[in-house]
Amino acid sequence: MRYKEWTDEGLLRQPVFVRFRDDKPVSDAAKKGAGSRERDQEVPVESTAPRSPLPREVKFSNLDKVFWPEEGYTKGDLIDYYRAISPWLLPYLKDRPVVLTRYPDGIAGKSFFQKDAPGFVPDWIRTEKIWSEDTQRYIGYFVAEDVESLLYIINMGTIPLHIWGSRLTTLEQPDWCILDLDPKAAPFLHVLKIARATKSLCDDLALPCFIKTSGSTGLHVLIPLGRQCTYEQARTLGGLLARVIAAELPDIATITRQVERRGARVYIDYVQNGYRRLLVAPFSARPLPGAPVSMPLAWSDVTPPLDIRKFTIKNAPALMKKRKDDPLRGVLELKP
DNA sequence: GACTGGC
DNA sequence: GCCAGTCAACGCCAA
DNA sequence: TTGGCG
Ligand SMILES: [Mn+2]
Ligand SMILES: [Mn+2]
Numbered sequence: 439m440r441y442k443e444w445t446d447e448g449l450l451r452q453p454v455f456v457r458f459r460d461d462k463p464v465s466d467a468a469k470k471g472a473g474s475r476e477r478d479q480e481v482p483v484e485s486t487a488p489r490s491p492l493p494r495e496v497k498f499s500n501l502d503k504v505f506w507p508e509e510g511y512t513k514g515d516l517i518d519y520y521r522a523i524s525p526w527l528l529p530y531l532k533d534r535p536v537v538l539t540r541y542p543d544g545i546a547g548k549s550f551f552q553k554d555a556p557g558f559v560p561d562w563i564r565t566e567k568i569w570s571e572d573t574q575r576y577i578g579y580f581v582a583e584d585v586e587s588l589l590y591i592i593n594m595g596t597i598p599l600h601i602w603g604s605r606l607t608t609l610e611q612p613d614w615c616i617l618d619l620d621p622k623a624a625p626f627l628h629v630l631k632i633a634r635a636t637k638s639l640c641d642d643l644a645l646p647c648f649i650k651t652s653g654s655t656g657l658h659v660l661i662p663l664g665r666q667c668t669y670e671q672a673r674t675l676g677g678l679l680a681r682v683i684a685a686e687l688p689d690i691a692t693i694t695r696q697v698e699r700r701g702a703r704v705y706i707d708y709v710q711n712g713y714r715r716l717l718v719a720p721f722s723a724r725p726l727p728g729a730p731v732s733m734p735l736a737w738s739d740v741t742p743p744l745d746i747r748k749f750t751i752k753n754a755p756a757l758m759k760k761r762k763d764d765p766l767r768g769v770l771e772l773k774p
Numbered sequence: 775g776a777c778t779g780g781c
Numbered sequence: 782g783c784c785a786g787t788c789a790a791c792g793c794c795a796a
Numbered sequence: 797t798t799g800g801c802g
Binding site: 538572713 | 790
């Protein structure tokens with residue numbers, strides 16, 4: 439990203455024009471619902487992607503508004519973060535519905551989810567309609583294809599980004615199987631131990647496996663599936679792995695859903711492998727003190743002293759520049 | 775953060 | 782003109 | 797079928 443593209447009025451003036459989009463049908467794979475329920479109609483049918491070149495210009499607002507009171511980080515800091523991290527973040531947003539959580543008054547203010555893009559968003563922001571069976575209407579999901587769209591979304595007061603596990607072209611088939619390791623009362627050391635046990639199990643099964651921090655208290659282990667199986671199959675795999683780990687480490691891990699019965703054990707949540715279930719995007723900022731982010735890790739990082747609160751909007755871009763390659767990227771590419 | 779509808 | 786309200790629902794599993 | 801869960 440080059441700062442020369444930024445004027446002092448806070449406008450993004452990039453002499454960039456949207457490509458004509460290739461109008462191939464958005465829906466190919468989702469067509470055959472793989473026999474899974476009456477989801478057949480829930481296919482993106484229309485898009486508002488631009489059909490003619492349009493200048494993209496984001497007019498930023500309230501850049502000095504404090505979003506993280508304890509640290510004094512501002513909305514401008516947040517926008518700077520997302521701009522700087524966008525080369526690593528955008529691959530995960532490409533062709534994927536995104537759900538916003540907006541905090542127009544910072545992390546201490548009122549927040550709300552937003553799936554359906556409001557009518558006032560500019561034409562050059564891509565949205566894709568997906569049918570919602572229960573509400574009997576189309577939801578026009580945001581799809582952040584480029585840094586301008588991303589920053590427009592962030593300027594709306596969006597802090598965390600949640601993404602689908604599947605892409606628009608393959609809505610029924612996720613890119614990954616996720617195991618969400620949730621400590622609550624459990625010591626983080628146990629999370630690390632469980633993560634390594636998962637890695638070791640995947641190694642035994644010849645399954646590739648990647649990891650990131652959640653940005654909050656836990657870790658997310660992701661197994662690439664290459665969009666070759668259904669959510670149901672992903673969930674079956676996740677449940678199997680989770681069961682094996684929980685049986686192996688019964689004192690520190692559990693898959694029990696009742697919070698009370700978990701005690702101080704780490705909850706291995708595999709149920710997030712489902713249609714329309716969301717994952718905190720890699721590199722997403724979190725609305726928590728310290729402005730932590732969901733940070734991809736190398737397996738060599740998954741050892742004490744790992745402190746996941748140490749990855750923040752202030753240092754993550756520099757860390758990635760140093761690291762150069764995103765250690766999680768394989769989750770988008772590998773096909774086991 | 776931006777917009778809408780009721781007063 | 783001002784102010785309050787809206788901006789999401791969901792799939793899954795155990796009981 | 798419902799309720800709890802994330
Ligand atoms: Mn979690
Ligand atoms: Mn407001």
